[in-house]
Amino acid sequence: ATPLAVVVGVGRAAEKGLLIKNAEALEKALKAKYVVFDKTGTLTAGAPKVIKYVGDELALSLAASAEAKSAHPIGVAVVKLAAEKGLPLAEPEMYETFPGQGVYARVNGAVVGVGNEKLVEGMGAAIPEELRREAERHKAEGYTVAFVVVDGAVRGYVVVGDEMRQEAREVVERLRKMGYEPVIVSGDNEAAVARVAERLGIRRFYGGKTPDEKAEVVKELRKEGGVIFIGDGINDAPALASADVGIAVASGTEVAKEAGDVVVRKGDLTKVAEFLDLAKKIMGNAR
Ligand code: ADP
Ligand code: MG
Numbered sequence: 001a002t003p004l005a006v007v008v009g010v011g012r013a014a015e016k017g018l019l020i021k022n023a024e025a026l027e028k029a030l031k032a033k034y035v036v037f038d039k040t041g042t043l044t045a046g047a048p049k050v051i052k053y054v055g056d057e058l059a060l061s062l063a064a065s066a067e068a069k070s071a072h073p074i075g076v077a078v079v080k081l082a083a084e085k086g087l088p089l090a091e092p093e094m095y096e097t098f099p100g101q102g103v104y105a106r107v108n109g110a111v112v113g114v115g116n117e118k119l120v121e122g123m124g125a126a127i128p129e130e131l132r133r134e135a136e137r138h139k140a141e142g143y144t145v146a147f148v149v150v151d152g153a154v155r156g157y158v159v160v161g162d163e164m165r166q167e168a169r170e171v172v173e174r175l176r177k178m179g180y181e182p183v184i185v186s187g188d189n190e191a192a193v194a195r196v197a198e199r200l201g202i203r204r205f206y207g208g209k210t211p212d213e214k215a216e217v218v219k220e221l222r223k224e225g226g227v228i229f230i231g232d233g234i235n236d237a238p239a240l241a242s243a244d245v246g247i248a249v250a251s252g253t254e255v256a257k258e259a260g261d262v263v264v265r266k267g268d269l270t271k272v273a274e275f276l277d278l279a280k281k282i283m284g285n286a287r
Helices: 003-015 024-031 039-043 057-067 073-084 117-122 129-140 168-177 190-200 211-222 237-242 270-283
Strands: 018-020 032-037 049-055 094-098 102-107 110-115 144-150 153-161 181-185 204-206 226-232 245-250 262-265
Touching (some): 003 018, 024 032, 039 190, 057 073, 057 153, 073 144, 073 153, 094 117, 110 117, 129 190, 168 181, 181 190, 211 226, 226 237, 262 270
Parallel strands (some): 032 181, 181 204
Antiparallel strands (some): 094 102
């Protein structure tokens, strides 16, 4: 491709919501073998609903207070549930997020955590056997479970479900036809990831990965071939940076500031397939 053709193609793409920040990404994308997807917010809508809450209202109100500043879809769902129940929220005295695990806060003097097993263990709390069994059952159904820990004891849990994006299947199919192998790597539990993978016919998937572990998976796959990683710019930054081509799915308005070589607006995964089509068109039929 001539440099002019590249510039013109990149400009046209930008008009259609496909921001190519690095022209080398076009060539690298053509040579890639794997297309690795994040799950939550990328393959799924990222707007999970609370299917079930087990626990008392005080614990839920503390959990929602802890999650109030979280941008994570699970946090948003927990806050919404508390609002629907008319529960009051308190301003946390201290708040911290643990990517891939959950949130930790001090609310009205209580130490509150909301998140997965890793977070619970990190707080030194134990999950009662019965709760663990119930949680496993929900996870086997493809749901995500977030435990609520208050002052060192598990006080309840939230079951959330996220719908798959309607275009996910078609996009994965298109990529396959182009010769790429789709892979999923997610921070969510193995069972929930397996469920989505199965529905998309994806054989290679990894669950329970922290943001840094996602980057490790990308590096491992790169030993076998080029890797395109697609995820949200916030907690997938390490994986985006580790891939040959990082495609950030942006929800915010400051698209240009997102991590990644390519940025597509959230809500339309078909842009990813369009990017690969465009790469082929601009660079010639190298693939
Ligand atoms: P994915 O890789 O699927 O996008 P994330 O890395 O965003 O998933 O999150 C992985 C897991 O960490 C979630 O499934 C959840 O168990 C836990 N988690 C992360 N953030 C939160 C939060 N704010 N509240 C509760 N749980 C959380
Ligand atoms: Mg995500």
